[in-house]
Amino acid sequence: MTAHALNRRDLLKLSALGAAAVALPLERVVSAKSASRIASSKLPRPYTLPFKVPPVIKPVRSDATTDYYHIAQRTGVAEILPGVKTPVFGYEGISPGPTIRATRGREVVLRMTNELPARHPRWGYEAWTSCHLHGSASLPQYDGYASDITRPGQVKTYRYPNTQDARTLWYHDHGVHHTAENAYMGLAAQYHLVDPLEQSLPIPKGDYEAPLILTDKIFNSNGEFIYDDNGHSGLYGDVILVNGVPWPLMKVEQRKYRFRVLNASLARGFRLQLSTRDPMTVIGTDGGLMVRPQTTAQLRLGMAERYEIVIDFAKYKPGQRVELRNLGVKNSVDYDNTGKIMAFEVTGPAKSLADNAVSDPDGLLNPQAPAMDLAPAMAVQKRKLEVERKNGQWVISGTTWADVVKSDYRKVVAKPKLDTVEQWEIVNKSGGWFHPVHIHLVDFKIIERNGKAPFNYELGPKDVVYVGENETVKVLARFGPHKGRYMIHCHNLPHEDHDMMTQFEVVGDSEGEGDDPITSAPPYGIPDPLPDL
Amino acid sequence: MAGIGPAAAAPTAPADRAERNWRRAATWSVNTTAALHVVVGLDHLHHSTLLAAFFFGVALVQAGLGEGLRRRGPQGTLAAGVGGTVALVVLYVVSRLATLPLHEFNDRPEATDLLGMSVVTLELITVAALAALAAERWRARILDGVLLVGLGVWAAWATGILS
Ligand SMILES: [Cu+2]
Numbered sequence: 278m279t280a281h282a283l284n285r286r287d288l289l290k291l292s293a294l295g296a297a298a299v300a301l302p303l304e305r306v307v308s309a310k311s312a313s314r315i316a317s318s319k320l321p322r323p324y325t326l327p328f329k330v331p332p333v334i335k336p337v338r339s340d341a342t343t344d345y346y347h348i349a350q351r352t353g354v355a356e357i358l359p360g361v362k363t364p365v366f367g368y369e370g371i372s373p374g375p376t377i378r379a380t381r382g383r384e385v386v387l388r389m390t391n392e393l394p395a396r397h398p399r400w401g402y403e404a405w406t407s408c409h410l411h412g413s414a415s416l417p418q419y420d421g422y423a424s425d426i427t428r429p430g431q432v433k434t435y436r437y438p439n440t441q442d443a444r445t446l447w448y449h450d451h452g453v454h455h456t457a458e459n460a461y462m463g464l465a466a467q468y469h470l471v472d473p474l475e476q477s478l479p480i481p482k483g484d485y486e487a488p489l490i491l492t493d494k495i496f497n498s499n500g501e502f503i504y505d506d507n508g509h510s511g512l513y514g515d516v517i518l519v520n521g522v523p524w525p526l527m528k529v530e531q532r533k534y535r536f537r538v539l540n541a542s543l544a545r546g547f548r549l550q551l552s553t554r555d556p557m558t559v560i561g562t563d564g565g566l567m568v569r570p571q572t573t574a575q576l577r578l579g580m581a582e583r584y585e586i587v588i589d590f591a592k593y594k595p596g597q598r599v600e601l602r603n604l605g606v607k608n609s610v611d612y613d614n615t616g617k618i619m620a621f622e623v624t625g626p627a628k629s630l631a632d633n634a635v636s637d638p639d640g641l642l643n644p645q646a647p648a649m650d651l652a653p654a655m656a657v658q659k660r661k662l663e664v665e666r667k668n669g670q671w672v673i674s675g676t677t678w679a680d681v682v683k684s685d686y687r688k689v690v691a692k693p694k695l696d697t698v699e700q701w702e703i704v705n706k707s708g709g710w711f712h713p714v715h716i717h718l719v720d721f722k723i724i725e726r727n728g729k730a731p732f733n734y735e736l737g738p739k740d741v742v743y744v745g746e747n748e749t750v751k752v753l754a755r756f757g758p759h760k761g762r763y764m765i766h767c768h769n770l771p772h773e774d775h776d777m778m779t780q781f782e783v784v785g786d787s788e789g790e791g792d793d794p795i796t797s798a799p800p801y802g803i804p805d806p807l808p809d810l
Numbered sequence: 811m812a813g814i815g816p817a818a819a820a821p822t823a824p825a826d827r828a829e830r831n832w833r834r835a836a837t838w839s840v841n842t843t844a845a846l847h848v849v850v851g852l853d854h855l856h857h858s859t860l861l862a863a864f865f866f867g868v869a870l871v872q873a874g875l876g877e878g879l880r881r882r883g884p885q886g887t888l889a890a891g892v893g894g895t896v897a898l899v900v901l902y903v904v905s906r907l908a909t910l911p912l913h914e915f916n917d918r919p920e921a922t923d924l925l926g927m928s929v930v931t932l933e934l935i936t937v938a939a940l941a942a943l944a945a946e947r948w949r950a951r952i953l954d955g956v957l958l959v960g961l962g963v964w965a966a967w968a969t970g971i972l973s
Contacts, residue, residue: 281828283942290953291938293960298899298930301967302906302922401909508921668853669923683858 314503315496319358320516321523324598324620326359328527329520330487331466334375337810343384345810346377350406350450350464351392357521361500365463366393366404368448372463372521373490373541377448381472385437388810390803391427397458400504404429405452406459410468411581412446412563412740413437414718417761421451422794423778424682432807433800440758441720442647442738443475444565445488445537445583453678457543457770458504461512465490465541470565474643479634480560481535481587487527489538491578491618492518493545506771509671510710511544513610517603519619526620532627533589533635535560540578543770546606546711546743549576549618551588553599558635561585564720564738566643570635571733577606579713579743581768584734587635593623607746608710647720647738651753656700660691663704664712664744664767664777671777673765678778686762686795691781693756700724702751705744712772715741717763718783721754741768756783761791829943836939837879839932840891844872846929853925861912868898879943888944892952895936896959902930903963907972 283291336344353370355363368374379385393404405428409421418425419435427433446468450459467488476482493514495503506512516523540547551557556572563583576584593599601618605611627633636642663674670677674690681688693699701721703714720738723731727748735742742750766778783791851865871894878887904910905920920926941952966972 280946281832281942283938287941287949287953288938290957291934291941291960293964294896294899294937294956295934295960297960297963297967298903298934299927301903301963301972302926 314498315358315361315500316498319361319496321359323524323614323617324526324600326522326525328487328525328619329522330376331371331373331490331520332375333378334369343386344379346385346387347390347810348374348387349390349392352394353463355463355521357494357518357523358496358500358516361496363496363500363502364398365502366459367463368466372465374448374464374466376466376488377468379437379439379468379470381439381441381443381470383439385439386434386810387437388432388434389427390432390807391429391800392803393429395429397462399501400458402455402458404459405455406464407451407453408433408435408448409451409717410435410437410446410448411715412441412444412468412583413439414441414758416759416797417763417792417794418797420717420763420794422762423451423453423456423678423764424686425795425799426452427800430803431800432803433798439470441470442565442643442645443472444470444563444738445539445561445585446470447490447539447541447581447583449541454774457506457512457774460541460770461494461502461504461543465492467537467539469537475566478566478637478642479632480636480642481533482632485532485629485632486535487537488520489536489619490518490520490541491539491547492521492541493615494518506543509771509775511609511769511771513545513612513615514542515612515615517615517618524614524617524619526622528624529590529621530624530627531591531593531595532630533587533591533633535585535587537561537583537585538576538578539583540580542580544580544772545609545615546580546713547578547618548604548606549578550574550602550604551599552602553593555589558587558589559584559734559737560587560635560642562735562737563740564647566646567737568644568646568649569640569642571736573732573734575604576734577732577743579711579741579768580770581713581715581741582739582743588621590621590623591627595623595625597623599623606711648722648754649736649738651698651722651755653700653724653753655698656753657697658693658699659702660699661702661704662690662714662765663706664714665705665707666710671767671772671775673767673777673779676779677776678766679776681778681780686780688779689762689782690765690779692784693781695760695783695785696755696757698753698755700751700753702749703742703744704749705747708746710769711743711745711748712777713741713743713768714765715768716752716754716765716781718759719754719756721752723750723752725749725751759783759791760785760789762794832939832942833879833882836891836936836943837876839935839939840872840879840895841876843929843932843936844869844876846925846932847872850925850929858912885945885948888940889948889952891940892937892944892956895933895940896956899930899933899937900959900963902926902933904972907967
């Protein structure tokens with residue numbers, strides 16, 4: 278008769294597999310979860326490093342209608358913390374990447390080579406990319422469609438029409454499932470579209486105009502970035518960078534300055550306030566100049582939102598320091614110095630007082646600002662989008678990008694007709710997180726936030742809207758100018774990657790559908806030698 | 811383990827009691843795992859029909875094994891049960907450490923979550939219970955096999971094959 282028992286030797290034999298099955302996957306989890314580890318002595322004291330702006334890139338060539346650019350996505354080494362080398366992914370190897378300055382009416386052709394390593398050296402994923410020019414009404418195949426990926430060793434040429442009003446855009450990575458890591462590694466930069474109206478207004482320009490690209494990072498002891506997105510809920514760095522510099526100090530003259538503020542963080546929201554509590558003047562939003570300027574003492578800024586703000590330093594004494602602070606937002610993790618962004622030090626009288634206003638003499642900026650003419654009565658269709666967490670996934674109205682992929686990229690949540698106006702209601706029923714929702718292709722007008730008027734600084738053309746905890750916002754958009762499939766997603770990038778992204782399709786009345794986002798202009802292997810543009 | 815259930819009413823040989831308890835443990839763990847695999851399958855359903863079908867299939871086979879155990883099927887059932895369950899445990903470990911070509915854009919190991927850990931713990935209980943139920947000469951061979959697989963997993967991890 279068999280004795281049904283396991284003796285010590287039997288248990289020992291079982292334990293090899295048992296220990297492997299329990300311990301090895303856990304070891305992976307524990308080693309991936311880590312906080313900032315670099316010695317605090319390596320971190321600069323806030324407001325000690327000089328302010329910098331990214332370089333403006335020159336076109337390879339220009340002809341009567343078009344400016345041609347070449348940009349390589351490659352690895353670089355940045356000295357973000359003094360004396361510490363940090364590997365980055367950068368457009369042209371730098372982070373933030375070079376600024377592109379485009380003129381309304383002149384097309385930009387941008388050839389992008391993916392010269393990144395086949396695998397991220399530390400995090401192991403394949404460094405495929407897809408470049409999205411955020412704020413541009415590009416054709417579907419040039420919009421950085423997430424699954425239109427350019428793999429390492431491939432090249433893709435993008436075309437940007439630049440037919441819209443002057444605005445602050447940014448180009449950043451949008452590669453499916455790796456947008457967060459790629460952007461965090463540094464694939465983000467500004468793109469300024471200028472036009473005659475904007476150039477003719479007496480608002481600050483040139484030396485008195487600067488980008489403020491805000492990001493937050495976690496540093497490892499060896500200087501590398503640590504990526505920890507807390508189970509895809511968000512990455513919150515303890516070091517705040519402005520244009521790639523931790524808490525910089527900018528010298529300013531006694532006059533007005535214009536800042537193109539962009540929140541390029543993955544998941545951190547900001548609430549800006551000057552240490553003097555003086556008001557800032559908001560002159561532009563995502564889609565360019567507002568109809569008229571708005572003043573505010575606080576400005577809530579979700580990921581990917583852009584605001585052009587004017588700060589007047591005329592009344593401060595030489596030597597006075599004015600800090601730009603972050604009051605923080607709900608559900609962004611704060612550390613010791615995340616309440617600080619940068620500081621301005623007033624040097625003395627202005628060398629020039631030209632273009633020292635916030636509007637034209639009539640108090641106007643752009644009377645025809647895009648989308649601002651829209652009214653609810655013009656909407657031919659009303660839709661509702663719900664942003665939420667379901668079964669451990671981030672979803673938009675129950676769908677994810679995986680659903681879109683599974684449908685062979687056919688599944689859409691809306692099919693607006695070309696050149697018609699629709700009213701969309703975006704609902705966040707949760708108190709646990711906020712979602713900056715980005716609708717590609719269009720500029721929209723925010724008409725309502727929780728049944729009330731939007732914040733005054735939101736009264737301009739937008740393409741991202743901060744949908745805060747338990748908030749419902751209503752927006753109006755005219756869908757066009759192109760037909761085709763475009764993404765809608767949360768701009769908390771770990772949310773977007775997992776998998777809070779879906780799409781809509783702009784359809785025409787009869788003839789043909791829009792260009793296919795993946796097959797119309799596919800990437801191909803980088804030829805050797807690379808031909809002239 | 812002894813003394814659970816109505817066994818206390820009539821005098822029973824200790825070996826029988828142990829057999830009954832191991833059988834209960836095996837049946838319970840294998841049926842619970844089957845149910846959890848249905849949950850896993852539903853989780854995958856919205857993005858991959860193939861993966862969902864795999865987990866539903868596993869659930870079905872495990873439910874079959876549970877039924878076989880209840881009916882005191884042949885010794886071969888036990889060996890096959892151990893083999894299949896060990897294969898699932900190995901697949902779990904591999905999927906958590908290495909990137910499987912599950913779909914076009916898969917780029918990283920699966921996340922280690924509570925559901926997965928519960929399933930694998932139950933499966934380890936199943937393996938132990940099935941081994942205990944086997945006749946002694948079968949048991950030695952089965953456990954030697956499990957040991958070899960376990961050592962193989964550790965070797966693959968130590969040499970970096972699994973990473
Ligand atoms: Cu989100």
